[in-house]
Amino acid sequence: MSENRYQYNPSALVQYKQGESNYFVISDAVFESLPVPTAYTELFNRFHVHWVIAGEACKSMQRAQEIWQWLDSVNATRFDTLIIIGGGTTTDLGAFVASTYKRGLNFILIPTTLLGMVDAAIGGKNGINFNGLKNSIGTFTEPSKIAIDSTWLKTLPKREVLNGWMELSKHALVGDELLWKELRNLTPHDSDINWDKLVKAGSSIKRKIIESDFRETGERKILNFGHTIGHALESVAALSKTPLDHGFAVGVGMIVSLQWSASRADDASNKGALCDAARQLQKWLVNEGNGDPWHWSTSQNPSELWSFMLRDKKNTSNAVLDIPLVRIGEAHWDCPLEKLDFETVWGAAF
Numbered sequence: 357m358s359e360n361r362y363q364y365n366p367s368a369l370v371q372y373k374q375g376e377s378n379y380f381v382i383s384d385a386v387f388e389s390l391p392v393p394t395a396y397t398e399l400f401n402r403f404h405v406h407w408v409i410a411g412e413a414c415k416s417m418q419r420a421q422e423i424w425q426w427l428d429s430v431n432a433t434r435f436d437t438l439i440i441i442g443g444g445t446t447t448d449l450g451a452f453v454a455s456t457y458k459r460g461l462n463f464i465l466i467p468t469t470l471l472g473m474v475d476a477a478i479g480g481k482n483g484i485n486f487n488g489l490k491n492s493i494g495t496f497t498e499p500s501k502i503a504i505d506s507t508w509l510k511t512l513p514k515r516e517v518l519n520g521w522m523e524l525s526k527h528a529l530v531g532d533e534l535l536w537k538e539l540r541n542l543t544p545h546d547s548d549i550n551w552d553k554l555v556k557a558g559s560s561i562k563r564k565i566i567e568s569d570f571r572e573t574g575e576r577k578i579l580n581f582g583h584t585i586g587h588a589l590e591s592v593a594a595l596s597k598t599p600l601d602h603g604f605a606v607g608v609g610m611i612v613s614l615q616w617s618a619s620r621a622d623d624a625s626n627k628g629a630l631c632d633a634a635r636q637l638q639k640w641l642v643n644e645g646n647g648d649p650w651h652w653s654t655s656q657n658p659s660e661l662w663s664f665m666l667r668d669k670k671n672t673s674n675a676v677l678d679i680p681l682v683r684i685g686e687a688h689w690d691c692p693l694e695k696l697d698f699e700t701v702w703g704a705a706f
């Protein structure tokens with residue numbers, strides 16, 4: 357994977373060599389009214405733009421079809437380039453469309469949420485939801501460039517910063533103890549956070565992992581830390597029409613997974629560090645005025661969650677294959693988690 361695929365603070369990205377290829381833009385519609393970092397206003401002024409109302413609902417066949425229709429209407433060819441600007445839902449949808457239209461055209465991702473910068477835009481996965489299942493249709497296709505610029509974060513609502521903070525924490529917990537030590541002394545809304553540094557560190561952890569396992573046959577699975585439980589919570593929330601953000605659900609999932617990891621650790625100081633990490637995540641989740649999703653999540657019945665965990669696409673048999681930490685900064689994958697153990701650690705976690 358080439359190093360120059362990634363550009364940090366990429367104002368040069370917008371100085372295109374016109375003539376080689378036409379550019380088309382897909383953007384989160386929030387930037388029709390929000391201030392856009394100056395370097396990018398030119399993109400909206402110079403090229404055809406298709407606006408997407410972001411959110412999980414945009415990751416649908418209907419929205420994908422609308423964009424394919426739009427690309428036809430502006431006479432896009434397979435030699436043209438799509439520039440996709442937005443959070444994880446916009447980049448997942450846009451990259452899916454780009455990777456399938458005319459068997460795939462070039463695309464550039466410009467993530468605008470913290471979650472997008474450290475996670476969704478990195479790693480070449482895209483997708484839409486289908487038949488009630490998250491990301492069940494999609495491809496593995498790398499963009500030609502990923503332009504990561506933390507200036508976009510200036511307008512990001514607090515709640516979205518917290519969601520991204522959870523994925524950033526996940527990367528530190530599975531792959532970088534030093535980054536975790538730095539994060540645990542911060543809160544996501546500190547005014548003096550060096551976002552450039554954190555975003556670069558967070559995205560690099562994922563980059564390194566996917567370099568060794570692009571198609572998720574092994575190590576890449578550790579990026580799902582906290583997600584089996586998080587996805588089960590999201591499924592129960594969706595059924596009961598309870599609003600629950602992906603990052604928040606993953607945060608709760610990581611707390612329970614840390615408890616499970618601590619229960620497997622034989623060394624007392626390691627056990628202590630894992631439990632301490634769970635408390636730190638809880639502090640961030642609860643301190644940000646998130647009483648409702650916290651109470652809702654922690655009062656769920658673990659047996660009901662278990663039935664959703666069994667359906668997780670990472671499982672290969674009847675067991676739930678999940679990811680425990682061996683210690684902070686190191687994770688194992690494909691470890692069987694028994695129902696009884698899950699219920700016990702769920703009870704101990706809150």
Ligand SMILES: NC(=O)c1ccc[n+]([C@@H]2O[C@H](COP(=O)([O-])OP(=O)(O)OC[C@H]3O[C@@H](n4cnc5c(N)ncnc54)[C@H](O)[C@@H]3O)[C@@H](O)[C@H]2O)c1
Binds near residue numbers: 412469476602
């Ligand atoms: N492909 C992958 O590898 C991968 C990895 C992790 C997550 N994801 C996906 O990412 C999605 C979640 O992404 P997300 O959290 O970025 O959600 P999102 O795209 O819905 O963005 C969250 C909200 O922030 C708004 N927003 C975006 N940028 C903004 C900015 N700069 N200023 C103000 N508002 C802004 C959006 O309009 C939206 O309301 C999920 O669908 C998840 O499945 C994909």
